[in-house]
Amino acid sequence: MEHARPFDANAFKEAQRRQWDAAAQGWNDYTPALRAWLSQATAAMVEMAGVRAGQRVLDLAAGAGDQTLALAGKVGPSGEVVATDISERILAYARARAEGAGFANVHTRAADGEALPGDLGHFDAAVCRLGLMLFPQPLQALRGLHAVLRPGAGFCAMVFSRPEANPCVTTVMATALRHAGLPPRDPAQPGGLLSLGAPGRLDALMREAGFSQVASTTLAAPFELPSAAHYVGFLRASASPIQLILSRLNAAAAEAAWADIEAQLHRFDTPRGWSGPNELLLAAGRA
Numbered sequence: 015m016e017h018a019r020p021f022d023a024n025a026f027k028e029a030q031r032r033q034w035d036a037a038a039q040g041w042n043d044y045t046p047a048l049r050a051w052l053s054q055a056t057a058a059m060v061e062m063a064g065v066r067a068g069q070r071v072l073d074l075a076a077g078a079g080d081q082t083l084a085l086a087g088k089v090g091p092s093g094e095v096v097a098t099d100i101s102e103r104i105l106a107y108a109r110a111r112a113e114g115a116g117f118a119n120v121h122t123r124a125a126d127g128e129a130l131p132g133d134l135g136h137f138d139a140a141v142c143r144l145g146l147m148l149f150p151q152p153l154q155a156l157r158g159l160h161a162v163l164r165p166g167a168g169f170c171a172m173v174f175s176r177p178e179a180n181p182c183v184t185t186v187m188a189t190a191l192r193h194a195g196l197p198p199r200d201p202a203q204p205g206g207l208l209s210l211g212a213p214g215r216l217d218a219l220m221r222e223a224g225f226s227q228v229a230s231t232t233l234a235a236p237f238e239l240p241s242a243a244h245y246v247g248f249l250r251a252s253a254s255p256i257q258l259i260l261s262r263l264n265a266a267a268a269e270a271a272w273a274d275i276e277a278q279l280h281r282f283d284t285p286r287g288w289s290g291p292n293e294l295l296l297a298a299g300r301a
Protein backbone atom coordinates (compact mmCIF):
# COMPACT_ATOMS: atom_id res chain seq x y z
CA MET A 15 0.00 0.00 0.00
CA GLU A 16 1.25 3.48 -0.87
CA HIS A 17 1.52 6.04 1.91
CA ALA A 18 1.51 9.80 1.39
CA ARG A 19 4.96 11.22 2.11
CA PRO A 20 5.09 13.49 5.19
CA PHE A 21 5.06 17.18 4.33
CA ASP A 22 8.61 18.52 4.09
CA ALA A 23 8.49 22.29 4.73
CA ASN A 24 12.14 22.82 3.79
CA ALA A 25 11.78 21.03 0.45
CA PHE A 26 8.61 23.05 -0.20
CA LYS A 27 10.43 26.32 0.50
CA GLU A 28 13.39 25.34 -1.66
CA ALA A 29 10.96 24.66 -4.52
CA GLN A 30 9.31 28.05 -3.86
CA ARG A 31 12.68 29.79 -3.94
CA ARG A 32 13.59 28.22 -7.28
CA GLN A 33 10.17 29.00 -8.74
CA TRP A 34 10.27 32.63 -7.65
CA ASP A 35 13.84 32.99 -8.92
CA ALA A 36 12.48 31.79 -12.28
CA ALA A 37 9.37 34.01 -12.12
CA ALA A 38 11.24 37.08 -10.82
CA GLN A 39 11.47 38.91 -14.12
CA GLY A 40 7.84 38.16 -14.99
CA TRP A 41 6.56 39.43 -11.63
CA ASN A 42 8.72 42.53 -12.04
CA ASP A 43 7.51 43.14 -15.61
CA TYR A 44 3.90 43.09 -14.41
CA THR A 45 4.51 45.69 -11.68
CA PRO A 46 2.28 48.33 -13.37
CA ALA A 47 -0.63 45.85 -13.55
CA LEU A 48 0.00 44.72 -9.96
CA ARG A 49 0.06 48.33 -8.81
CA ALA A 50 -3.25 49.08 -10.51
CA TRP A 51 -4.74 45.93 -8.98
CA LEU A 52 -3.39 46.40 -5.45
CA SER A 53 -2.79 50.11 -4.88
CA GLN A 54 -5.90 50.71 -2.77
CA ALA A 55 -5.35 47.57 -0.68
CA THR A 56 -1.65 48.42 -0.29
CA ALA A 57 -2.48 51.87 1.08
CA ALA A 58 -4.89 50.23 3.55
CA MET A 59 -2.22 47.68 4.57
CA VAL A 60 0.37 50.40 5.21
CA GLU A 61 -2.17 52.35 7.26
CA MET A 62 -3.26 49.30 9.27
CA ALA A 63 0.40 48.53 10.08
CA GLY A 64 0.65 52.05 11.52
CA VAL A 65 3.62 53.01 9.32
CA ARG A 66 4.81 56.56 10.09
CA ALA A 67 7.66 58.90 9.17
CA GLY A 68 11.00 58.02 10.72
CA GLN A 69 10.18 54.37 11.42
CA ARG A 70 12.27 51.29 10.67
CA VAL A 71 9.93 48.96 8.75
CA LEU A 72 10.24 45.33 7.67
CA ASP A 73 8.77 44.31 4.30
CA LEU A 74 8.42 40.53 4.47
CA ALA A 75 8.33 38.57 1.17
CA ALA A 76 8.86 41.87 -0.63
CA GLY A 77 9.10 40.42 -4.13
CA ALA A 78 10.01 43.00 -6.78
CA GLY A 79 9.37 45.80 -4.29
CA ASP A 80 6.21 47.59 -5.41
CA GLN A 81 4.89 47.99 -1.84
CA THR A 82 8.48 48.65 -0.69
CA LEU A 83 8.35 51.99 -2.50
CA ALA A 84 5.07 52.88 -0.80
CA LEU A 85 6.72 52.15 2.57
CA ALA A 86 9.89 54.07 1.69
CA GLY A 87 7.83 57.13 0.77
CA LYS A 88 5.86 56.90 3.99
CA VAL A 89 8.83 56.54 6.39
CA GLY A 90 10.77 59.26 4.55
CA PRO A 91 14.51 59.91 4.58
CA SER A 92 14.74 59.64 8.37
CA GLY A 93 13.24 56.15 8.30
CA GLU A 94 14.39 52.84 6.81
CA VAL A 95 12.75 49.94 4.99
CA VAL A 96 14.32 46.49 5.06
CA ALA A 97 12.91 44.37 2.23
CA THR A 98 13.38 40.62 2.61
CA ASP A 99 12.47 37.71 0.38
CA ILE A 100 13.49 34.08 0.01
CA SER A 101 14.38 34.70 -3.65
CA GLU A 102 17.56 36.71 -4.10
CA ARG A 103 16.71 37.18 -7.77
CA ILE A 104 13.33 38.85 -7.20
CA LEU A 105 14.83 40.96 -4.43
CA ALA A 106 17.39 42.34 -6.90
CA TYR A 107 14.44 43.93 -8.73
CA ALA A 108 13.25 45.51 -5.47
CA ARG A 109 16.74 46.93 -4.92
CA ALA A 110 16.89 48.30 -8.47
CA ARG A 111 13.36 49.75 -8.16
CA ALA A 112 14.25 51.56 -4.92
CA GLU A 113 17.53 52.86 -6.38
CA GLY A 114 15.75 53.96 -9.56
CA ALA A 115 13.21 55.89 -7.49
CA GLY A 116 16.03 57.57 -5.56
CA PHE A 117 15.29 55.94 -2.19
CA ALA A 118 18.49 55.63 -0.19
CA ASN A 119 16.48 54.41 2.82
CA VAL A 120 15.73 50.94 1.40
CA HIS A 121 17.92 47.93 2.13
CA THR A 122 17.40 44.36 0.97
CA ARG A 123 18.24 41.06 2.56
CA ALA A 124 17.55 37.61 1.14
CA ALA A 125 15.99 35.55 3.93
CA ASP A 126 13.49 32.81 4.59
CA GLY A 127 10.58 34.59 6.27
CA GLU A 128 10.16 31.60 8.58
CA ALA A 129 13.74 31.93 9.87
CA LEU A 130 14.70 35.60 9.91
CA PRO A 131 18.43 36.25 10.41
CA GLY A 132 19.40 37.04 14.01
CA ASP A 133 21.22 40.25 13.03
CA LEU A 134 18.25 41.90 11.31
CA GLY A 135 17.66 44.22 14.26
CA HIS A 136 14.29 45.48 15.51
CA PHE A 137 11.42 47.19 13.73
CA ASP A 138 8.69 49.73 14.45
CA ALA A 139 6.29 48.17 11.93
CA ALA A 140 6.08 45.37 9.37
CA VAL A 141 3.96 44.33 6.39
CA CYS A 142 3.66 41.25 4.22
CA ARG A 143 1.79 41.66 0.90
CA LEU A 144 0.57 38.43 -0.70
CA GLY A 145 3.39 36.39 0.80
CA LEU A 146 2.38 34.82 4.11
CA MET A 147 -0.12 32.38 2.59
CA LEU A 148 2.76 30.85 0.59
CA PHE A 149 4.73 30.07 3.75
CA PRO A 150 4.27 26.41 4.77
CA GLN A 151 4.56 27.28 8.48
CA PRO A 152 2.92 30.70 8.91
CA LEU A 153 2.72 30.41 12.70
CA GLN A 154 6.49 29.95 12.87
CA ALA A 155 6.91 33.00 10.61
CA LEU A 156 4.57 35.09 12.77
CA ARG A 157 6.42 34.10 15.95
CA GLY A 158 9.76 35.04 14.39
CA LEU A 159 8.30 38.31 13.15
CA HIS A 160 6.85 39.11 16.57
CA ALA A 161 10.33 38.64 18.04
CA VAL A 162 11.88 41.31 15.79
CA LEU A 163 9.11 43.87 16.38
CA ARG A 164 9.45 46.43 19.14
CA PRO A 165 6.66 46.29 21.74
CA GLY A 166 3.58 47.98 20.30
CA ALA A 167 4.85 47.82 16.70
CA GLY A 168 2.14 47.26 14.11
CA PHE A 169 2.01 44.47 11.55
CA CYS A 170 -0.40 43.97 8.67
CA ALA A 171 -0.58 41.02 6.28
CA MET A 172 -2.47 40.96 2.99
CA VAL A 173 -3.60 37.52 1.77
CA PHE A 174 -6.38 36.17 -0.43
CA SER A 175 -9.62 35.72 1.53
CA ARG A 176 -12.01 32.73 1.46
CA PRO A 177 -12.15 30.52 -1.65
CA GLU A 178 -15.81 31.40 -2.51
CA ALA A 179 -14.81 35.06 -2.90
CA ASN A 180 -11.85 34.23 -5.13
CA PRO A 181 -13.36 32.33 -8.07
CA CYS A 182 -10.55 33.50 -10.30
CA VAL A 183 -7.94 31.70 -8.18
CA THR A 184 -10.10 28.60 -7.62
CA THR A 185 -10.89 28.29 -11.35
CA VAL A 186 -7.25 28.51 -12.39
CA MET A 187 -6.12 26.16 -9.62
CA ALA A 188 -8.81 23.52 -10.30
CA THR A 189 -8.09 23.54 -14.04
CA ALA A 190 -4.32 23.28 -13.53
CA LEU A 191 -4.71 20.38 -11.04
CA ARG A 192 -7.09 18.53 -13.36
CA HIS A 193 -4.65 18.79 -16.28
CA ALA A 194 -1.75 17.70 -14.06
CA GLY A 195 -3.74 14.60 -13.04
CA LEU A 196 -3.77 15.71 -9.42
CA PRO A 197 -6.78 15.51 -7.09
CA PRO A 198 -8.56 18.70 -6.00
CA ARG A 199 -6.69 20.39 -3.14
CA ASP A 200 -7.93 21.42 0.24
CA PRO A 201 -7.61 25.23 0.02
CA ALA A 202 -6.33 25.22 3.61
CA GLN A 203 -3.33 23.07 2.63
CA PRO A 204 -0.12 24.76 3.89
CA GLY A 205 1.53 27.08 1.41
CA GLY A 206 -1.47 27.30 -0.93
CA LEU A 207 -2.70 30.59 -2.39
CA LEU A 208 -5.91 30.41 -0.32
CA SER A 209 -4.43 28.74 2.75
CA LEU A 210 -5.03 31.69 5.11
CA GLY A 211 -8.34 32.83 3.66
CA ALA A 212 -10.80 31.06 5.95
CA PRO A 213 -12.51 33.65 8.16
CA GLY A 214 -10.72 33.98 11.50
CA ARG A 215 -7.78 31.73 10.62
CA LEU A 216 -5.10 34.38 10.21
CA ASP A 217 -6.42 36.37 13.20
CA ALA A 218 -6.12 33.23 15.35
CA LEU A 219 -2.56 32.55 14.15
CA MET A 220 -1.55 36.13 14.90
CA ARG A 221 -2.96 35.93 18.43
CA GLU A 222 -1.21 32.59 18.97
CA ALA A 223 2.07 34.20 17.85
CA GLY A 224 1.65 36.87 20.53
CA PHE A 225 0.03 39.75 18.65
CA SER A 226 -2.64 41.81 20.41
CA GLN A 227 -5.39 44.12 19.10
CA VAL A 228 -5.78 41.75 16.16
CA ALA A 229 -8.41 42.82 13.64
CA SER A 230 -9.06 41.98 10.02
CA THR A 231 -11.08 43.29 7.14
CA THR A 232 -11.81 42.20 3.58
CA LEU A 233 -11.56 44.25 0.44
CA ALA A 234 -12.89 43.53 -3.05
CA ALA A 235 -10.00 43.82 -5.50
CA PRO A 236 -11.00 42.82 -9.03
CA PHE A 237 -8.02 42.32 -11.33
CA GLU A 238 -8.95 44.38 -14.39
CA LEU A 239 -7.18 43.74 -17.66
CA PRO A 240 -8.06 44.12 -21.35
CA SER A 241 -8.79 40.37 -21.76
CA ALA A 242 -8.58 36.89 -20.26
CA ALA A 243 -5.52 36.34 -22.46
CA HIS A 244 -3.75 39.19 -20.67
CA TYR A 245 -4.45 37.52 -17.31
CA VAL A 246 -3.09 34.22 -18.62
CA GLY A 247 -0.02 36.16 -19.78
CA PHE A 248 0.41 37.45 -16.22
CA LEU A 249 -0.03 33.96 -14.75
CA ARG A 250 2.45 32.44 -17.18
CA ALA A 251 5.03 35.11 -16.51
CA SER A 252 4.71 35.23 -12.79
CA ALA A 253 2.42 32.96 -10.83
CA SER A 254 4.73 30.29 -9.62
CA PRO A 255 2.19 28.16 -7.69
CA ILE A 256 0.44 27.42 -10.99
CA GLN A 257 3.76 26.95 -12.79
CA LEU A 258 4.74 24.47 -10.07
CA ILE A 259 1.64 22.37 -10.76
CA LEU A 260 2.03 22.46 -14.55
CA SER A 261 5.75 21.71 -14.41
CA ARG A 262 4.77 18.02 -14.17
CA LEU A 263 3.46 18.13 -17.75
CA ASN A 264 5.28 17.98 -21.08
CA ALA A 265 5.22 21.13 -23.23
CA ALA A 266 2.19 20.13 -25.34
CA ALA A 267 0.14 19.09 -22.32
CA ALA A 268 1.06 22.31 -20.50
CA GLU A 269 -0.04 24.37 -23.53
CA ALA A 270 -3.37 22.51 -23.54
CA ALA A 271 -3.77 23.31 -19.84
CA TRP A 272 -3.09 27.02 -20.40
CA ALA A 273 -5.59 27.09 -23.30
CA ASP A 274 -8.21 25.49 -21.07
CA ILE A 275 -7.43 27.95 -18.24
CA GLU A 276 -7.97 30.84 -20.66
CA ALA A 277 -11.25 29.34 -21.89
CA GLN A 278 -12.49 29.00 -18.30
CA LEU A 279 -11.51 32.60 -17.53
CA HIS A 280 -13.75 33.99 -20.28
CA ARG A 281 -16.58 33.73 -17.74
CA PHE A 282 -15.17 36.98 -16.31
CA ASP A 283 -15.36 38.88 -19.62
CA THR A 284 -17.27 42.16 -19.37
CA PRO A 285 -18.35 44.66 -22.04
CA ARG A 286 -15.40 46.86 -20.99
CA GLY A 287 -12.71 44.18 -20.84
CA TRP A 288 -11.91 41.46 -18.33
CA SER A 289 -12.54 41.70 -14.60
CA GLY A 290 -11.33 38.81 -12.45
CA PRO A 291 -13.04 38.87 -9.03
CA ASN A 292 -10.67 38.71 -6.08
CA GLU A 293 -11.20 39.40 -2.40
CA LEU A 294 -8.29 40.27 -0.16
CA LEU A 295 -8.00 39.88 3.59
CA LEU A 296 -6.02 42.40 5.60
CA ALA A 297 -5.14 41.26 9.12
CA ALA A 298 -3.35 43.56 11.52
CA GLY A 299 -2.12 43.42 15.09
CA ARG A 300 0.35 44.91 17.57
CA ALA A 301 3.48 43.25 18.94
Ligand SMILES: C[S@@+](CC[C@H](N)C(=O)[O-])C[C@H]1O[C@@H](n2cnc3c(N)ncnc32)[C@H](O)[C@@H]1O
Binds near residue numbers: 142144145
Ligand atom coordinates in the same frame (compact mmCIF):
# COMPACT_ATOMS: atom_id res chain seq x y z
C1 LIG B 1 3.03 36.75 -4.74
S1 LIG B 1 4.67 37.29 -4.46
C2 LIG B 1 4.40 38.83 -3.64
C3 LIG B 1 5.58 39.76 -3.73
C4 LIG B 1 5.32 41.18 -3.24
N1 LIG B 1 5.07 41.23 -1.83
C5 LIG B 1 4.18 41.82 -3.99
O1 LIG B 1 3.07 41.89 -3.45
O2 LIG B 1 4.38 42.25 -5.14
C6 LIG B 1 5.16 36.23 -3.14
C7 LIG B 1 6.60 36.41 -2.66
O3 LIG B 1 6.79 35.61 -1.49
C8 LIG B 1 8.12 35.15 -1.50
N2 LIG B 1 8.23 33.99 -0.58
C9 LIG B 1 7.65 32.78 -0.70
N3 LIG B 1 7.99 32.00 0.34
C10 LIG B 1 8.80 32.74 1.14
C11 LIG B 1 9.47 32.50 2.38
N4 LIG B 1 9.40 31.31 3.01
N5 LIG B 1 10.21 33.49 2.92
C12 LIG B 1 10.30 34.70 2.30
N6 LIG B 1 9.69 34.98 1.13
C13 LIG B 1 8.96 34.02 0.56
C14 LIG B 1 8.36 34.81 -2.95
O4 LIG B 1 9.73 34.69 -3.25
C15 LIG B 1 7.66 35.98 -3.65
O5 LIG B 1 8.55 37.04 -3.90
